Amino acid sequence: MIGFTELILILVLSASLYFLLKPPVWYNKSKRRAFISQYGGIAKQQKLQDLVTSIGLNIARAANYSAEALEFQILRSPIPNAFAWDSKTVFLTMGLFHLTESRDELAAVLAHEIGHLAAGHRKARTMNRAKTILLSSAFSGMGWVMSRVGSFVSNTEAAAYSREQECEADCLSISYLRHGGYDPSAAIRVLEKLHRLRKASGESTNSLQELLSTHPVDNERITMIKKYITGEATQWPQ
Numbered sequence: 001m002i003g004f005t006e007l008i009l010i011l012v013l014s015a016s017l018y019f020l021l022k023p024p025v026w027y028n029k030s031k032r033r034a035f036i037s038q039y040g041g042i043a044k045q046q047k048l049q050d051l052v053t054s055i056g057l058n059i060a061r062a063a064n065y066s067a068e069a070l071e072f073q074i075l076r077s078p079i080p081n082a083f084a085w086d087s088k089t090v091f092l093t094m095g096l097f098h099l100t101e102s103r104d105e106l107a108a109v110l111a112h113e114i115g116h117l118a119a120g121h122r123k124a125r126t127m128n129r130a131k132t133i134l135l136s137s138a139f140s141g142m143g144w145v146m147s148r149v150g151s152f153v154s155n156t157e158a159a160a161y162s163r164e165q166e167c168e169a170d171c172l173s174i175s176y177l178r179h180g181g182y183d184p185s186a187a188i189r190v191l192e193k194l195h196r197l198r199k200a201s202g203e204s205t206n207s208l209q210e211l212l213s214t215h216p217v218d219n220e221r222i223t224m225i226k227k228y229i230t231g232e233a234t235q236w237p238q
Helices: 005-020 027-036 044-060 092-098 103-118 121-136 142-154 163-180 186-201 206-214 219-231
Strands: 071-075 081-083 089-093
Touching: 005 071, 005 089, 044 103, 044 163, 071 092, 071 142, 081 103, 089 092, 089 103, 092 186, 103 163, 103 186, 186 219
Parallel strands: 071 089
Antiparallel strands: 081 089
């Protein structure tokens, strides 16, 4: 016989998982507004926005997306970062935009994020968080579950990609760059800049910690991209 407490726990858990996996439209809109505000709002420089959109759509076509499937937005934040927000939006901060020094390097950044979208990594992260809630609830009380569900839902965008997901997005991005008419080696240049920034700062700054927490950079990843470009590797390591 299920007791009252257990019944409430089951109901709360079921509702929370549904909210995590299929959040209502009003919540997604609210979360998007809060995210944009957190990064200083949308940049108003129309020429820069047009440049990012033009390059982004070229890469999207190379990834077999339709013309209207994706949108690209620049955030005002000076913190270098980029986000595959949902199934159709790529955000790029002004900090990362200024870190790129050519159209090819900008294309490499956008191609990587489109790679995450095309591979379904955001959905995979959400499913992994749902599994964590289920497993944790088996060993914890209702109070813990209720407190952690809110954290899991609100922090979905800030979660780091796994090494396998980063490698898969890298591999896909090289293909997109080639098909889009951009220099694939630009991906190496961007990562080497981030790697140098990491070594120079000792990972001590908040802005760098934020970037590295969502997009880890190391010599192994750079080496793998070089292999994708030369053809030594044709798929990501499992």
